[in-house]
């Protein structure tokens with residue numbers, strides 16, 4: 001049977017996310033002269049807008065034509081030297097890949113391998129940093145939101161440890177699946193590097209690494225000796241000063257970013273965070289009603305952008321994904337690496353509302369039943385509906 005592709009594709013992977021119509025239309029502009037004297041009229045407001053999203057007054061903003069992985073590389077290439085000691089942790093596919101990259105670049109990685117489903121090991125970080133009296137650790141890395149397991153870590157708590165110990169290491173954070181969706185405060189949390197990607201909370205196609213770099217980190221680049229060309233902060237800064245780029249920039253994505261920033265500010269950053277929490281709470285209520293568990297072990301770390309749902313033992317989450325996609329035109333996120341076959345993920349970030357979440361839950365229920373997972377049809381949907389009705393009531397009362 002051919003796949004039924006009429007109607008909207010149900011895209012509930014945790015990125016790329018659904019691109020709003022307004023953004024898609026904004027992307028559809030003719031090519032323009034990237035060296036024109038007025039190109040900065042397009043780009044300067046983007047730097048200012050991104051700063052607002054990052055909640056920073058003082059950091060430099062970089063827009064590299066790359067996916068989020070490019071931002072990881074830009075961090076390492078600009079701010080570290082071969083052999084530098086860095087403190088990292090892995091507890092999912094993405095935190096693991098950043099460790100792998102740093103090792104490939106020749107950094108000496110102090111690697112805390114954590115059980116998948118947990119987050120940044122704060123106590124372990126404190127212990128290692130406290131023992132580092134000579135301050136040989138040059139960077140402390142953290143994945144704010146591990147997309148593979150649906151775990152959000154407390155970044156402010158890492159800053160508190162560094163401050164408490166008077167440790168000068170740079171705090172480098174992966175915000176690829178948190179920025180623009182979860183609360184993030186670059187200046188208040190003393191984050192030195194934040195790496196984001198365009199295709200998640202920013203609601204754009206992939207293609208832009210969106211970065212913030214503190215002035216303390218910018219100073220580090222002067223003495224850091226790792227080779228850098230494409231991702232050179234210096235080359236970028238020199239050209240950005242006039243609103244230009246050191247190479248051909250993705251102009252359409254800039255127009256898209258202009259539109260997505262406008263949408264974000266119209267909704268309000270706090271409201272976006274609250275919406276993500278509302279939608280995620282309902283997804284979690286649905287998972288609970290199914291009698292299933294999340295991969296994330298501690299409720300305090302449940303992610304508001306993605307839920308990784310553990311299928312019962314001896315069941316294959318790949319079968320759920322296949323049924324969802326082939327029978328119902330619904331894309332769910334796969335279990336990656338260590339949790340392949342064990343979890344499927346619902347991405348609930350970006351341009352999303354209550355009814356869309358119900359669609360994802362309803363489709364997941366059908367796909368689970370098709371794959372032999374014994375859940376009651378409608379149970380997750382009903383639990384989520386109850387959450388939405390309650391929050392709509394509460395909003396009406398507070399108005």
Ligand code: PLP
Pocket residue numbers: 015067068069070094143145146147148174175176177197206
């Ligand atoms: N970091 C996290 C937390 C991610 O979720 C992803 C991708 O999903 C990446 C990094 C890599 O980003 P990209 O695929 O845009 O290179």
